[in-house]
Amino acid sequence: MQIEVTTKNMTFLECFSSETRIQIIELLDAGPMNIKQLAERLLLSSAIVTKHIQKLENAGIVSCKSIAGRRGTQKICSLQLNQAVLQFKTRKQDVLANTISIPVGQYSAFDVKPACGMASRTQIIGLIDDPRYFADPQHVQANHLWFSSGFVEYRIPNFLNSNQKLRSLEISLEICSEASGCNETWPSDIHFYINDVPIGMWTCQGDFGKQKGAYTPDWHNCGTQYGVLKIITVNERGSYLDGIRIADVTSSDLGMAYGKDVSFRIASLEDAQNCGGINLFGKHFGSYNQDIEITMHYNN
Structure with missing residues (x-):
């Protein structure tokens, strides 16, 4: 995927302004994880992790799937994007x-x-x-x-x-x-x-x-x-x-x-x-x- 470095792609580019979101990408590189697992690894609340996941999902970097768990549903997160090339000159x-x-x-x-x-x-x-x-x-x-x-x-x-x-x-x-x-x-x-x-x-x-x-x-x-x-x-x-x-x-x-x-x-x-x-x-x-x-x- 090629991404032009322009204001129209701010939803994507802003994902990399957060160290937490970069850490989430690193964790998901090893395989899919649910919100609770990510929160435990990052020492953050599930609510905060959910907000970061939503931003990554809106940018097409992460995909999520809700499945039935022991106590209700759980959200399984996976890396959707394998590579992106930033294009500075068009x-x-x-x-x-x-x-x-x-x-x-x-x-x-x-x-x-x-x-x-x-x-x-x-x-x-x-x-x-x-x-x-x-x-x-x-x-x-x-x-x-x-x-x-x-x-x-x-x-x-x-x-x-x-x-x-x-x-x-x-x-x-x-x-x-x-x-x-x-x-x-x-x-x-x-x-x-x-x-x-x-x-x-x-x-x-x-x-x-x-x-x-x-x-x-x-x-x-x-x-x-x-x-x-x-x-x-x-x-x-x-x-x-x-x-x-x-x-x-x-x-x-x-x-x-x-x-x-x-x-x-x-x-x-x-x-x-x-x-x-x-x-x-x-x-x-x-x-x-x-x-x-x-x-x-x-x-x-």
Whole structure:
């Protein structure tokens, strides 16, 4: 995410004027916590912590979910934002943006190997470890999917006009490895492609399931619970993951064409050094209540 340092973004920028809010971000970096837990760690009252959380939530930095507890409800807080780039200088030329969300189950192509499966918000779709069900029309309802090797590919609508040029493509998604049950030290080399162009690889360090995902349904009480939020950016300078350069591929190398959709493939290759599979999380699953978010920045 890019944030212009302007007065219109004061809600976001003011979040970093408080040492307490910075401490909250540090605590949530280790995993979701409720208000009481945060208050105990910070030696503050729950009322004060709640006010700080509200400010972070309004800025999109933290997300919260109310769940039933032993004594009423409790508010579970998680980091929603993984990275933000402050932009101090803005170009004079107008830069436009188009953002869409694609549910994780709305893939257009796949080739997966067991262990594999899909889950909607309410139930498992088809049979676990049977790749045939990835072709079931109900796959579009999936909010969580996993496979040990192979790929899923998504079609991104391209709404750019013939006189418009892509400046950058940003993709945000929650993802992790896929182990039997879960294994938080299970590395997986995950490869990303846009229009069949390899834009880089990231090694996830584990399949996370020791604690409940902030949004994972209660009925899904075993195995993988959540992933990590990663932001892929391809711009005029190269390809980046969370701001770290992963390839020399630029936006002009992607073969964007007027009237042609963009393909986005996520793969775990069988011949990779760490073929550790993939878990993908959408809304109502994991620790970030979002689908695959794509933003195209462009100008005329």
